[in-house]
Amino acid sequence: MCGIVAYIGHRDAYPVVIKGLQRLEYRGYDSAGVALNCGEELNLYKKQGKVAELEAYAKDLDTSGNIGIGHTRWATHGEPNDVNAHPHPSGNGKFALVHNGIIENYAVIKEELVKRGHVFQSETDTEVLMHLIEDVMDKQKCNLFTAVRIALNEVVGAYAIVVISKDNKNELIAARKSSPLVIGIGKNEYFCASDATPIVEYTKNVVYLDDGEIAKINLQEGLKLKTIKNQEITPYVQELELKLEALEKGGYDHFMLKEIYEQPRSIHDCMRGRINLEDQLVSLGGILEYKDQIVNANRIIFVACGTSWHAGLVGEYLFEELARTPVEVEYASEFRYRNPVINEGDVVIAISQSGETADTLAAIELAKSKGALIVGICNVVGSSISRATHCGSYTHAGPEIGVASTKAFTAQVTVLTLMALMIGREKDTISNERFTRLLIDLHNIPDKVESVLKSDAKIQHIADIYKDAPNALYLGRGINFPVALEGALKLKEISYIHAEGYPAAEMKHGPIALIDEEMPTVVIATKDASYEKVVSNIQEVKARKGKVIAIVTKGDSVVSGIADHVVEIPKTDDLLVPLIATIPLQLLSYHIAVMRGCNVDQPRNLAKSVTVE
Template sequence: MCGIVGYIGFRDAYPILIKGLHRLEYRGYDSAGVALLNTDKELSVYKAKGRVNDLEEYVKDKDISGTIGIAHTRWATHGEPSNANAHPHYSQTESIALIHNGIIENYAVLKAELLKKGYKFQSSTDTEVLVQFIEYVQNLNNCDLFSAVQIALNQVVGAYAIAIVEKGNPDQIIAARKSSPLVIGIGEGEFFLGSDASPIIEYTNKVIYLNDEEIALIKRNDEPKVFTISNVETTHEIKELELNLSELERGGFPHYMLKEIYEQPQTLKNCMSGRVNVEGTNITLSGIIDYKDKFINARRIIIIACGTSWHAGLIGEYLFEEFCRIPVEVEYASEFRYRNPVIYEDDVVIAISQSGETADSLAAIELARKAGAFVYGVCNVIGSSIPRNTDSGSYTHCGHEIGVASTKAFTAQVTVLTMMALAIAKEKNTIEESRYLDLIKELQNIPAKIEKILEHDDKIKQLSKIFTYAQNFIYLGRGYSYPIALEGALKLKEISYIHAEGYPAAEMKHGPIALIDNEMPIVAIGTNNNIYDKVVSNIQEIKARKGRVIAIINEGDEDIKKMADHYIEIPATEECLDPLLSCIPLQLLAYHIAVNKNRDVDMPRNLAKSVTVE
């Protein structure tokens, strides 16, 4: 979940590293640090608790010269955020500096052995244990650093992406990964490292993605060499990045989150491009076509995901069951992997992840594959671990999402799941042709309808002022709107720190109704569908108890408008596509409330974008 950046070449390393840390700060922002080798081959480590700006302030009077270095921005796992626990970590002799993303599970055993041998520790992190252990192995075997890293990693249990530099050796960086992403950028006479492509794209679009249990030796003026931890040399195809530098800038918006909310009309067009034909008569997903028999003959579909992606999976459950007539189970990946699930060889497992690096989802994928199931990935990041560990899949093509609270990635996931359901239904003949064509046509209309909703942003901004200091929220929805109630509540929790819960509206009277009084805001999604009358009844139950209702309704709905204290109108659409519209005002409401509360919208406390640890 932390951010790693590295550089070796002919330029000054520090400016590149700092810019890279700013680009990666969405991955972790508890502390930051940098290690540099200067022209005298001296190794300097500077680090500070807080944001990257705090690190920049700290090094103002320090020697930051050198053309090789590594840097890190942290999301705390072992040890609280502090200067001592920040990365990079020195070895005991301060001859090695290491940065690390992941968790070393057997660190306590290793640390106990090192303590017996007289090693002292300056932090409470598992990472310092790793760098100390590597130095111990190097001294014990009288070997070079690369060999010591190989030997040490064979005795390490856990997940890691690491980068290491050594005093007196200004011509190499050693990097390794297992269950945590690491990318090597290939420039002209220079090389870059990153947890993802964002710190690299400004300098090169050519990259190598390391695989699990691989170690790279990156030497100045030489091609990177990659070996397994068993010392078998491997070859890698150099990939070209599709990321645009403009995606990493705010483009005049005050926050990345607001920019990404406003990008959704275009990102959904991108998601559909090349998949929905121009005439609007067919959906083509190569990942489905190539394995259509797997879907046609599937006993059931199991969707595994975490957080916002899990909410997208719930919508997928409705879609696949309605149109494909395949039973669906939606599982939290973190629970699925530990409960000895029953998986059949004719099951289809769909793994959904924005980053493609979610640790729990990757472990669940491994479990499903061992059971013989067909695994399909839905992911945004090209070349990430989930696409490389699944049998087939679809990219969401929504562009780089920097705001920690997901917005455009969510709607892109729902769009991909919608296209998958319709494509499979067509192959299974479980949907009438006229219905199939109507839904494709309406799916193409969704971006324009989102644009209409965004025109109401000022109204939602004013509405947010009324509820900025609420202590709790309840979100209610039924059918396809229930997952949106969950997602709306999650957005508010993530960025405003207001407690919020989502419920199926009918379940309110089975407990949550006890919470309702004249201080409780209730967001009710009351768009026109086949259970509209039931939702109206639920709203009446709330009003009878003096609850304050904010209703999401379709344009022209006068019935709920009369009952609600406040309302936000959205265009009407097909019921199965309604989540793509009803989520937009909830994203904006959460955003504006958080801004009113002066929260750090893009980097909310305790969270990070890519959850690469359990």
């Protein structure tokens, strides 16, 4: 949930670090700071607010130096202010550190360091870690690399850190545990970052640090890796697939709008090479080695958080309908605290956009310890989840910069659909006729999403009517219930309007008490097996003078005559409706948020990659 950028090489470090922080601002934007080695001392500049405020503050200050570290913060310990912002200096001013994650035993360490005479300026756990490294260095008379390694053996929690020294402008130290860190290797230069977005402009060659690894990056000696237990590691260099143009807005006002409009392509990219209409085949190469275990699973457990959890709920309907495999969907954040029952033959499928979600990683480790097969579905190549799982499938949605997930959700649902179809075909729990029909319908989804995007102007008009509503209710039945949950979450995240998603049948069991003339009810009312019942729910809302916004199948005449507003979507198989019905809900949330003056891409209190529990 915070962003780290570091540079060492032949360029001026400050412009590289600042540009990198701008690219990482979606990870945290409460405060920002840089530390630069100008050859004589460390210059630290920190500012509450966004990177632009840091830039303005440092405009006329000394920003020279070929080595620098930077940070965008999402506050955990201590409120967002200049003092709590990173980087944090050591007590003697010789070192500075940036840190993502949480040091869980920082209070105990701090108490001991205070007894030894250390004085702290901030409320953060990060400053405690910097002082601990300084203390180790003083007591053991060792170099910085060794001091970092020894100090990290004393801490409990998660970290990605980069440390620089005033006395060495040719070296920086980096380390990680449960929080991502990637090293870019250029020609006589190196980059460090929380993810690859700040690096791709300069090099395609990267090394992803694994848990418990420390890197010494020295311009004379190159890159050297060790574990915190002092074992040497040979760096594994990978080539980035990320493209620079994917990180720009491309003429759109916001990343979120761009990513909504990218969904015809991202869904197509997710399916590309995985379905063969001519031979009637679905193939997911990333899970082929473990296909038999998945096909024969006694039970499948989805673990995820937020939007990914909603994708898992859609997956539950898909897997049980097509593959006839019992499915449970768990909040990853709760899974590890319940001593869950996991038996031999169970398969756990972990879903995460970033592949770095701390709660989901913790759930994976618990499930692995109990002998489950772990399958990953994530978007980021080389991410922690992709390396922690036995097998999995990438969604290939491309970088998602907007904090509120859009194209990642539809890509996850697409992968789950492919997986359910493949397992169902292997188990012979789906007829050839239905398999063929679903395969054709799935192949046509990108074009159908494209057609829904043409309703943007109409959705914008609806948004203008309801932009000041204090509450909203979202209803759906069956596989569209998770769509209602996802629609409500989007509205909450970016417009700050209180919204709740419910199974439509549950409305009369409580939420109907909220219906009045001021509260809009958004209903997914497409033509499916429960259509008549959904129509009844709409009539119940209208009988209480509620306002109804309905997502309907093209050509619908019944709901159109009852609802206040309708948005049509193309007819498709019931199981594939979530891929289309979610699009107008994303647009509705987006336009309402813009009209309310909200920061759509960086909503308050949220960050893109939740790497702390």
